[in-house]
Amino acid sequence: MDLSAINPMLFVAGFLVAATPLIFAAIGELVAEKSGTLNLGVEGMMITGAICGFAVAVESGSPLLGFAAAALGGAALSLLFAFLTQVTLANQVASGLALTLFGLGLSSLLGQSYVGIKPPRLPDIDFGPLREIPVIGPILFTHDIILYLGLVLVAAVWAMLKFTRAGLVLRAVGESHDAAHALGYPVKRIRTMAILFGGACAGVGGAYISLIRVPQWTEGMTAGIGWIALALVVFASWKPWRLLLGAYLFGGITQLQLNLQGAGVAIPVEYLAMSPYVITIVVLVILSRDKSAAPASLGRIFHASS
Amino acid sequence: MIRLEKRPQPSRGISLATPVLAVLATMFFGGLLFMALGKDPIASIRTIFWEPLFGDFAFYYRPQLLIKGAPLVLIAIGLSLGFKAGIWNIGAEGQYIMGALFGAGVGLAFYPLESFIVFPLMVLAGAFGGWIWAMIPALLKVRFGTNEILVSLMLVYVAEQLLASMSLGLMKNPEGFGFPGSRNLQQYESAFNADLIEGSGMHWGVVAALIAVIFAYVLMSRHRLGFAIRVTGEAPRAARFSGVNPARLVLFCLGTSGLLAGLAGMFEVAGPAGQVTIDFNVGYGFTAIIVAFLGRLHPVGILLAGGLMALTYIGGDIAQSQLGLPAAAIQVFQGMLLFFLLALDMFTNYRLRFGKTEVA
Numbered sequence: 055m056d057l058s059a060i061n062p063m064l065f066v067a068g069f070l071v072a073a074t075p076l077i078f079a080a081i082g083e084l085v086a087e088k089s090g091t092l093n094l095g096v097e098g099m100m101i102t103g104a105i106c107g108f109a110v111a112v113e114s115g116s117p118l119l120g121f122a123a124a125a126l127g128g129a130a131l132s133l134l135f136a137f138l139t140q141v142t143l144a145n146q147v148a149s150g151l152a153l154t155l156f157g158l159g160l161s162s163l164l165g166q167s168y169v170g171i172k173p174p175r176l177p178d179i180d181f182g183p184l185r186e187i188p189v190i191g192p193i194l195f196t197h198d199i200i201l202y203l204g205l206v207l208v209a210a211v212w213a214m215l216k217f218t219r220a221g222l223v224l225r226a227v228g229e230s231h232d233a234a235h236a237l238g239y240p241v242k243r244i245r246t247m248a249i250l251f252g253g254a255c256a257g258v259g260g261a262y263i264s265l266i267r268v269p270q271w272t273e274g275m276t277a278g279i280g281w282i283a284l285a286l287v288v289f290a291s292w293k294p295w296r297l298l299l300g301a302y303l304f305g306g307i308t309q310l311q312l313n314l315q316g317a318g319v320a321i322p323v324e325y326l327a328m329s330p331y332v333i334t335i336v337v338l339v340i341l342s343r344d345k346s347a348a349p350a351s352l353g354r355i356f357h358a359s360s
Numbered sequence: 361m362i363r364l365e366k367r368p369q370p371s372r373g374i375s376l377a378t379p380v381l382a383v384l385a386t387m388f389f390g391g392l393l394f395m396a397l398g399k400d401p402i403a404s405i406r407t408i409f410w411e412p413l414f415g416d417f418a419f420y421y422r423p424q425l426l427i428k429g430a431p432l433v434l435i436a437i438g439l440s441l442g443f444k445a446g447i448w449n450i451g452a453e454g455q456y457i458m459g460a461l462f463g464a465g466v467g468l469a470f471y472p473l474e475s476f477i478v479f480p481l482m483v484l485a486g487a488f489g490g491w492i493w494a495m496i497p498a499l500l501k502v503r504f505g506t507n508e509i510l511v512s513l514m515l516v517y518v519a520e521q522l523l524a525s526m527s528l529g530l531m532k533n534p535e536g537f538g539f540p541g542s543r544n545l546q547q548y549e550s551a552f553n554a555d556l557i558e559g560s561g562m563h564w565g566v567v568a569a570l571i572a573v574i575f576a577y578v579l580m581s582r583h584r585l586g587f588a589i590r591v592t593g594e595a596p597r598a599a600r601f602s603g604v605n606p607a608r609l610v611l612f613c614l615g616t617s618g619l620l621a622g623l624a625g626m627f628e629v630a631g632p633a634g635q636v637t638i639d640f641n642v643g644y645g646f647t648a649i650i651v652a653f654l655g656r657l658h659p660v661g662i663l664l665a666g667g668l669m670a671l672t673y674i675g676g677d678i679a680q681s682q683l684g685l686p687a688a689a690i691q692v693f694q695g696m697l698l699f700f701l702l703a704l705d706m707f708t709n710y711r712l713r714f715g716k717t718e719v720a
Contacts, residue, residue, distance in 0.1 A: 094509065134699065142706035143364070147448055147509070151649055152698040159691030166686055278517045285510050324525035331514040335500070342506040357366065357710075 060313045066193045068313075070201060071267055073305025075100070075259040075276075077204040079283035080290070080297050081211050082255025087287055088215065089248035090228035090351035094150025095135050096256050097280025098157025103128040103257025104264035105161040108173055108271045111261075117176035121200060121261050128257020129250045131157055136249040140242045143355050154280070162273045169272065173265050176200065200262055205298070207255070212294035224248060228349035231356040241356050256280065278331065285334045291347035300337075307333055364710040375708045379654050379665070382700035389700075390693045399683050407682060408675030408690075421674050423561025427632050429670035431456070431624035433569040433663055435648035437576045438617030440657040444580075445592040447613045451497065451512025452621040453645025454519035455490040459622025460629035461519075461526055462489025464636045467551035468531055468542060478550040482630060483564075483623065490622015491615055493519065498614035502607040508614065516645070524638045531636050542636040545629065553631030565627030569666075572620055576659040585612065621645060650698045669694065 079096050086093050093099075106127030111120025131153060138149040179202070181195040215221040224244060227234040231241045263279065264271055282304060290297035311326040319326070387409075391401030412421040435452045442449045449455075463486030470478045497511040531542040545551045556562050580586035592599040592609055600606065624644065633640055651669050655661030676690030 138699065138702050142703045143710065144702040144705060148653060148698075149702055151450065152695060152702060155646060155650065156692065156695030156699065159688050159693075159695050163686055163688035163692055166688070278514070281510060281513050285514070288507065288510070322525055322529065324521040324528075328518045328521035331517045335496075335506075335511050335514050338506050338510060339500055339504050342500075342504050357364065 060317055063189065063192050065309060065313055067196060069302065069305040069309035070193075070197065071305075072308045072312075073301040074201050074204050075262045075267065075279055076283050076286060076301040076304055077208060077298065078259030078262065079256045079280055080286040080301060081204075081208055081294065082252035082259075083283055084287050084290070084292060084294065084297060085211060085224070085255075086248045086252035087352055088228045088292060088349055089224050089245045090231055090349050090354065090356075091139060091245050091249055092146050092150065092353040093132065093135050093153070093249060093252055094147060094284065095132065095153025095157065096150075096252075096283050097276055097278065098154035099128040099131050099253045099256035100157075100260035100263075100276045100280040100283075101161040101274065102131045102157045103260030104276060105165045105168070105260075105271060106257065107261025108168055108264040109164065111173045111265055112168060112171055115174050117174050117265055118199075120173070120265055121258055124257040124261030125254040126257070128260065129254040131160075132249050132253025132256070135253075136246040139355070140246055140249075143357055146353050146355070158274060165271050165273065171271065173269050173271075175269070176266060198266060200258070200266070208294050208298050215294070225349070228351055231351045231354070235356070235358060241358075245356075256283075259283070282330065282334050285338055288348075289337055289341055291341075292349065293347070304330060304334070363713050364706070365713045366710055367708075370708050375656060375705075378701060378704040378708065379656065379661070381704050382654070382697055383668070385700040385704070386693065386697040389696060393689065393692065393696075394685065397685070397689060399685055404679055404683060404685060407679045408672055408693075410675075411678050412671055412674040415678075421678070423555075423559060424674050425667065425670045426561035426566045427563070428673045429666045430563075430565040430569040431628055431644045432648050432651050432669055433666035434565065434572055434624040434627075435617070435621045435645060436651035436655065436662045436666060437569075437572045437659060438620035439648055440652045440655070440659075440662060441576065441579075441589060442613035442617055443593075443652055444657050445589040445609055445613055446596070447610055448509045449494060449497070449512050449614050449617045450509050450649070451494070451514075451516045451645070452617060452648055453641060453643065454512070454516035455493045455618040455621035456625035456628075456645045457516075457519040457523050457641050458493040459486040459490035459625030460633075460636065460640060461523065461531075461625075462486055462622065463626030464531065464542060464545065464629045465526075467545055467548065467630060470550070471543060471548055474550045476550070479553070479630075482551060482626060486622050486626020487619045488622070490625065491619040493622070494614045494618020495611070498611050498618075501614075502610050508610070512614075520641070523636070523640060527636050527638050527640070533635075540638055544634045546631075546634040551630055553627050563627065563631045565624065565631060568623055568627065569663075573659045573663050576662075580659065589613065621648075647694060650694055653698060653701055 103124035107120040107124030110123035111117045135153050138144040139146050176198045184195045185191045227241050227244045235241050286300045289300045308330050311329050315323050315326050387405050394404040395401045463482045466485040467482045497508040500506040501508045527540045533543045553563050588604040651665045655665035679685040
């Protein structure tokens with residue numbers, strides 16, 4: 055075992071990258087859950103975003119177009135969830151699962167001709183002299199625009215929920231859809247928009263895996279990150295900044311186990327690879343005592359006449 | 361203006377009709393999908409649904425129906441108990457893997473001893489493996505209130521890694537020339553889950569699936585526990601007042617579904633699959649979710665739905681080799697089926713009203 059093979063600066067820069075797909079998927083799901091809908095289809099929307107983004111980036115040669123397509127793809131899939139739960143009033147757990155099963159199939163169907171291709175690279179932002187700052191420079195200023203966009207998104211969602219009227223309405227719909235309806239707010243429309251936002255974010259998160267983190271396409275490459283994102287929302291008690299913290303924690307664990315694998319630690323690779331999932335379970339256990347933070351209408355179906 | 365009006369009572373007739381309508385809608389839109397892939401839609405649908413049953417080589421495919429259908433039915437029966445009570449075990453895939461690992465582990469431990477005791481011990485071990493894996497989310501839910509959906513799912517990925525570790529390490533065939541994967545249990549007579557009637561596809565897993573259907577039917581319609589499950593799903597508060605112990609119900613539902621999924625994995629690894637390999641699991645645990653819903657969470661319905669889903673697998677394989685239809689297309693097809701089912705279910709609980717919206 056040679057732990058000195060792990061470069062601490064590369065490690066930190068790496069875990070920022072590893073956390074980004076989680077940040078996107080989880081912040082989108084946070085907004086959807088704040089509106090009172092529990093969408094378990096994050097994994098399906100992520101993998102759909104991963105292939106849509108990959109395909110468009112390869113065909114057009116533009117990674118940014120790829121990310122736009124990933125957002126559209128994720129949102130399009132989430133529209134199915136919105137239709138099932140808001141129009142046909144289907145059970146949210148079952149609909150979310152359907153979304154994941156369908157998304158996994160659809161993505162491998164779409165991705166058949168993209169296996170083994172390298173996507174175009176999204177260049178890092180040129181921060182000029184900032185890059186030269188010792189330690190901080192190589193860690194913080196050597197990334198692509200999407201990674202920073204993730205941070206901006208967390209801040210924006212936090213500010214929107216806390217300070218704006220739109221945020222207040224969204225939370226009201228999530229806490230009590232009957233009261234919100236009585237006040238004249240269009241519950242279903244607001245929830246549909248929140249679901250679409252969640253889908254778009256999950257799509258971008260998925261594309262971040264296929265375009266930047268791994269850069270290639272393999273079937274089922276999101277490998278449970280969508281589910282970890284769902285756990286992360288619980289971990290964060292539906293608070294954006296805690297979500298960011300949690301994403302870094304998980305990103306750190308993921309990166310650490312990869313680095314330990316690379317360093318040839320005596321623990322078998324498979325046991326290292328399962329660690330993020332085991333730790334997710336442990337975290338869920340520790341945090342599940344406090345359920346007070348969850349939106350009160352989470353997962354409940356709204357129908358105006360009932 | 362169209363609006364929805366809640367029915368005073370869910371319609372039983374529509375509840376039974378929706379699976380049929382969903383299958384028809386899936387055939388139609390699946391046909392469109394196949395057309396988009398450049399295949400003849402009519403031929404594709406015919407190949408999937410007709411060839412395995414009545415085609416020229418049906419004698420070869422019919423046993424396959426039992427082989428693919430048995431694990432689906434076995435797992436879906438277990439899932440349906442929990443789903444009815446609002447207990448969501450989504451990790452059957454992991455329990456299936458653990459059942460296979462425990463079952464195969466016992467079989468491999470006895471190798472090369474030939475004895476009639478080996479196979480029954482493997483069955484017990486397989487059931488135990490699935491059960492213990494399901495007890496993790498169950499106990500965490502009962503003790504800490506942890507969400508069973510997320511925990512059971514995380515455990516799928518843990519189980520997949522264990523499977524990889526076992527087929528590369530502990531259970532690797534010492535005479536396998538260094539290739540990953542265990543000894544082939546099909547070549548170890550005492551451990552082999554062979555066809556009970558040569559070439560019929562009728563192995564012990566099929567028998568177990570049929571027993572599970574009967575067991576679930578009796579449980580749900582005759583036993584107090586079945587009543588407790590139904591009441592908990594429909595009115596959790598009322599269930600508590602009528603003396604249902606929610607914790608015990610969670611342990612029972614998750615435990616039973618884990619046990620059945622473990623059995624399914626064990627019968628698969630000792631029979632059709634034959635060995636522990638890295639990619640031993642093929643998603644039965646997830647497809648069984650569709651089977652459970654398509655079967656209306658009813659044992660007999662699940663039996664029929666399992667048969668239908670097995671048909672799409674086999675028909676899909678045929679369409680793949682004959683028409684070049686991609687394997688993933690069948691997965692999309694199955695996902696579509698669940699969508700249509702969920703969407704059409706609206707008409708069970710609501711009816712459409714045409715005309716002006718009344719001002720409340």
